[in-house]
Amino acid sequence: MTRWLVTGAGGMLGQDLTALLRGAGAEVAGLDRGQLDITDAAGTAAAIRDVGPDIVVNCAAWTAVDDAEAHEGEALAVNGEGAANLAAACASTGTRLILPSTDYVFSGTGTAPYAEDDPTGPRTAYGRTKLAGEQAVLRLLPEAGYVLRTAWLYGAHGPNFVRTMIRLESVKDTVAVVDDQYGQPTWTTDVARQILLLADSGAEPGIYHATSTGQTTWLGLAKAVFGLLGADPGRVTPTSSAELARPAPRPAYSVLGHAAWSRAGLPPLPGWRDSLERAFADIATSEGRQPAGGPVR
Numbered sequence: 001m002t003r004w005l006v007t008g009a010g011g012m013l014g015q016d017l018t019a020l021l022r023g024a025g026a027e028v029a030g031l032d033r034g035q036l037d038i039t040d041a042a043g044t045a046a047a048i049r050d051v052g053p054d055i056v057v058n059c060a061a062w063t064a065v066d067d068a069e070a071h072e073g074e075a076l077a078v079n080g081e082g083a084a085n086l087a088a089a090c091a092s093t094g095t096r097l098i099l100p101s102t103d104y105v106f107s108g109t110g111t112a113p114y115a116e117d118d119p120t121g122p123r124t125a126y127g128r129t130k131l132a133g134e135q136a137v138l139r140l141l142p143e144a145g146y147v148l149r150t151a152w153l154y155g156a157h158g159p160n161f162v163r164t165m166i167r168l169e170s171v172k173d174t175v176a177v178v179d180d181q182y183g184q185p186t187w188t189t190d191v192a193r194q195i196l197l198l199a200d201s202g203a204e205p206g207i208y209h210a211t212s213t214g215q216t217t218w219l220g221l222a223k224a225v226f227g228l229l230g231a232d233p234g235r236v237t238p239t240s241s242a243e244l245a246r247p248a249p250r251p252a253y254s255v256l257g258h259a260a261w262s263r264a265g266l267p268p269l270p271g272w273r274d275s276l277e278r279a280f281a282d283i284a285t286s287e288g289r290q291p292a293g294g295p296v297r
């Protein structure tokens with residue numbers, strides 16, 4: 001039986017991944033930040049020696065995109081050096097490593113889906129630190145390193161856009177949401193399932209894009225959430241990124257291509273609307289709400 005070690009197991013993806021693996025009967029050591037701080041190189045090497053996993057998934061990350069602008073060194077310590085600590089420990093023990101990464105490694109100025117091997121060009125501190133992690137994993141583990149870029153994640157645990165919209169629907173008449181950023185809303189459980197599929201497949205190491213198929217804007221996603229609650233999607237009104245300026249610039253175009261999955265003989269993730277509908281009951285419940293039960297309008 002495959003033995004897994006999941007770091008950052010208390011995070012949004014980490015919680016869903018450990019639950020999915022356990023539900024599938026796998027042997028899993030899920031370590032949260034209190035149990036393993038990946039910036040501690042010696043502690044990281046010791047944890048991998050002690051657990052003896054076949055595969056490590058690093059769900060630990062600095063994910064505060066705006067805060068990273070003023071704290072890039074601290075974000076790099078986790079996203080870059082922490083990932084490198086794991087990669088070095090995996091290299092010395094012959095262990096496979098999966099590193100979730102992000103669409104923010106790209107400039108976000110594209111107009112066609114980014115291919116896995118397209119040139120990177122992060123415009124934020126967060127993106128630079130995640131790219132450093134990717135580069136460390138690909139350099140230190142050419143035979144056993146997998147970079148899984150994802151984006152626009154939502155799930156039942158941890159703060160995310162879908163939960164925020166569910167909350168706002170109950171307290172605001174109208175909600176202004178940007179309509180000039182394109183991406184792929186992605187359910188943490190779909191990413192977790194894809195990680196399991198990848199691990200079982202013997203696929204080549206390298207870069208994969210673990211985002212839903214299809215694309216929308218944040219406005220489109222917010223309207224879909226309102227529809228699933230049985231609320232009027234017209235209560236979500238369009239605004240622009242310029243009107244909602246934030247410390248870290250948001251990519252205008254974050255759509256990722258999925259060719260590496262078909263090269264590996266694996267299916268891509270499902271379409272974003274189908275996944276949102278399947279995920280919705282659990283997420284609404286986590287906010288104390290009930291879905292309306294109808295299809296996404």
Ligand SMILES: NC(=O)c1ccc[n+]([C@@H]2O[C@H](COP(=O)([O-])OP(=O)(O)OC[C@H]3O[C@@H](n4cnc5c(N)ncnc54)[C@H](OP(=O)(O)O)[C@@H]3O)[C@@H](O)[C@H]2O)c1
Nearest residue numbers: 008010011012013033037038060061063100102150151153
């Ligand atoms: N959320 C998104 O929309 C999104 C989009 C693209 C890519 N991703 C990537 O997907 C992955 C999972 O993201 P997520 O949304 O699940 O993030 P998350 O909910 O913020 O979880 C990250 C976890 O890492 C922990 N952590 C932080 N520093 C650590 C350290 N030094 N050692 C060990 N653990 C540490 C955090 O603990 P504390 O809470 O105690 O700090 C938290 O539990 C990340 O690689 C992220 O970059 C996420």
